[in-house]
Amino acid sequence: MTGFVARLRAAWDEQDSLACVGLDPLIERLPAHIAAHASPIFHFNKAIIDATADLVCAYKPQFAHYAACEAEDQLERTIEYIHRAYPGIPVILDAKRGDVGSTAERYAIEAFERYGADAVTVNPYLGGDSLEPFLRFEDKGVLVVCRTSNPGARDLQDLDVGGRKLFAVVAELAATRWNSRGNCLLVVGATYPQELAQIRAITGDMPFLLPGVGAQGADIGAAVAAGQSADGRGLIVSSSRAVIHASSGVDFAAAARAATLLLRDEINAARTRGHAA
Amino acid sequence: MTGFVARLRAAWDEQDSLACVGLDPLIERLPAHIAAHASPIFHFNKAIIDATADLVCAYKPQFAHYAACEAEDQLERTIEYIHRAYPGIPVILDAKRGDVGSTAERYAIEAFERYGADAVTVNPYLGGDSLEPFLRFEDKGVLVVCRTSNPGARDLQDLDVGGRKLFAVVAELAATRWNSRGNCLLVVGATYPQELAQIRAITGDMPFLLPGVGAQGADIGAAVAAGQSADGRGLIVSSSRAVIHASSGVDFAAAARAATLLLRDEINAARTRGHAA
Numbered sequence: 001m002t003g004f005v006a007r008l009r010a011a012w013d014e015q016d017s018l019a020c021v022g023l024d025p026l027i028e029r030l031p032a033h034i035a036a037h038a039s040p041i042f043h044f045n046k047a048i049i050d051a052t053a054d055l056v057c058a059y060k061p062q063f064a065h066y067a068a069c070e071a072e073d074q075l076e077r078t079i080e081y082i083h084r085a086y087p088g089i090p091v092i093l094d095a096k097r098g099d100v101g102s103t104a105e106r107y108a109i110e111a112f113e114r115y116g117a118d119a120v121t122v123n124p125y126l127g128g129d130s131l132e133p134f135l136r137f138e139d140k141g142v143l144v145v146c147r148t149s150n151p152g153a154r155d156l157q158d159l160d161v162g163g164r165k166l167f168a169v170v171a172e173l174a175a176t177r178w179n180s181r182g183n184c185l186l187v188v189g190a191t192y193p194q195e196l197a198q199i200r201a202i203t204g205d206m207p208f209l210l211p212g213v214g215a216q217g218a219d220i221g222a223a224v225a226a227g228q229s230a231d232g233r234g235l236i237v238s239s240s241r242a243v244i245h246a247s248s249g250v251d252f253a254a255a256a257r258a259a260t261l262l263l264r265d266e267i268n269a270a271r272t273r274g275h276a277a
Numbered sequence: 278m279t280g281f282v283a284r285l286r287a288a289w290d291e292q293d294s295l296a297c298v299g300l301d302p303l304i305e306r307l308p309a310h311i312a313a314h315a316s317p318i319f320h321f322n323k324a325i326i327d328a329t330a331d332l333v334c335a336y337k338p339q340f341a342h343y344a345a346c347e348a349e350d351q352l353e354r355t356i357e358y359i360h361r362a363y364p365g366i367p368v369i370l371d372a373k374r375g376d377v378g379s380t381a382e383r384y385a386i387e388a389f390e391r392y393g394a395d396a397v398t399v400n401p402y403l404g405g406d407s408l409e410p411f412l413r414f415e416d417k418g419v420l421v422v423c424r425t426s427n428p429g430a431r432d433l434q435d436l437d438v439g440g441r442k443l444f445a446v447v448a449e450l451a452a453t454r455w456n457s458r459g460n461c462l463l464v465v466g467a468t469y470p471q472e473l474a475q476i477r478a479i480t481g482d483m484p485f486l487l488p489g490v491g492a493q494g495a496d497i498g499a500a501v502a503a504g505q506s507a508d509g510r511g512l513i514v515s516s517s518r519a520v521i522h523a524s525s526g527v528d529f530a531a532a533a534r535a536a537t538l539l540l541r542d543e544i545n546a547a548r549t550r551g552h553a554a
Contacts, residue, residue, distance in 0.1 A: 068386040068391060103341050103342070114346075127428075129436070144401060155404030159443065
């Protein structure tokens with residue numbers, strides 16, 4: 001199997017899109033006619049996926065939204081459905097795992113074998129050996145949280161470590177040590193273009209997952225301009241609530257498509273391409 | 278309901294123990310006669326719990342060991358069993374969650390409402406606002422990972438931040454900001470007594486969870502001497518594999534009891550008590 005980054009690049013090009021839809025459904029906001037299903041989250045996701053699959057480079061289900069309501073089976077079905085119906089679109093399980101060696105192995109088994117995700121988000125606080133059990137899955141992607149978009153990110157990530165901020169150290173560790181198999185990526189909040197540019201300068205063409213567009217109010221143009229790699233790719237720009245809960249009526253899937261289309265086009269307009277667009 | 282720390286203190290005193298058994302069963306190491314059960318992990322845990330409940334101050338199931346083998350229901354049953362059979366013994370769900378606001382809320386619901394845990398471990402990398410949705414559950418405990426016992430802990434936790442190491446900054450944030458409701462605790466690896474003493478000096482009598490004894494080979498006497506609070510309490514000393522997989526035969530529960538007894542006594546021998554022992 002080709003590696004995650006190669007599959008991601010193929011999806012970027014084939015779909016002409018850097019947009020990603022975050023599948024983080026809030027069970028209390030499901031449309032009434034969907035909530036009546038035996039597996040409401042899965043049916044909701046399936047409709048969203050079918051309405052947006054030609055517009056995205058990836059899907060990103062967020063683990064807690066399933067675990068909080070005992071819906072692991074619906075998470076499994078969602079990922080399995082994407083693989084079966086749209087095999088060219090990778091699935092990133094957003095779970096931000098982080099634990100020591102033997103436990104990290106169990107988390108890697110959970111993400112890659114149980115759920116069959118193509119990639120998973122992880123937390124760097126426990127260091128390189130806590131990431132290694134994930135990175136060892138060479139054809140899978142491991143997205144290390146680097147700089148997040150919440151106000152509290154400053155508490156640790158912005159601390160000065162010998163003239164650099166902690167998040168820059170994480171970016172450098174990712175680029176120089178954790179990416180020896182070419183399957184390490186970073187998670188960088190979309191709300192801070194300056195930090196994005198700094199992390200891009202450290203990491204070459206390493207792909208970044210950019211959450212925080214849509215509900216979290218980032219300026220997409222500024223984020224793409226600052227974060228893209230030299231070839232106008234390099235980003236997975238993810239929107240969740242602004243897409244999947246764009247409408248709570250029977251037209252929710254069409255509304256999700258419209259929101260994804262806008263997102264894709266806004267991203268593409270900001271990309272600096274090597275060829276005429 | 279009394280707060281988590283008050284319940285923990287009561288368990289320390291009533292049980293005369295700072296020992297905690299980590300319920301991290303490796304499914305491939307379950308005794309053959311247990312593996313045949315429909316819910317083998319639950320039956321395994323139940324036998325371990327019944328054999329050790331008079332010797333411990335807490336139990337600590339580790340999430341990944343259930344999630345990797347689709348055993349969320351057995352995790353639920355395990356916690357429910359402890360609450361029902363041994364209501365004085367708090368349960369710490371070791372899941373090291375860490376995500377931004379609205380997602381953190383879902384993780385808090387997962388830990389405290391779905392699983393009914395009394396406390397949960399969390400990761401500080403995303404900062405104070407990522408911990409707040411957990412801390413808001415005032416009667417629950419929130420154990421923030423501070424200094425871990427793995428070699429990779431150095432990558433971030435030991436970085437110099439203006440003359441102090443990053444883990445010391447986390448300890449100070451916990452003591453000065455995150456503990457306003459009295460329900461913030463720390464996770465500190467047992468293998469580094471010097472760091473333990475340093476973190477104790479920063480945090481007063483804040484309780485610490487000390488994993489890393491047993492399989493990870495910490496010196497229990499040194500860890501307790503360095504980490505205990507002024508009154509000879511302050512620690513939840515957790516051993517997992519060395520207890521629960523002490524024997525893989527039909528005598529596994531008795532072997533777990535013997536290992537827990539040794540652990541409890543070794544800890545108690547190292548405690549400096551305010552009264553004659």
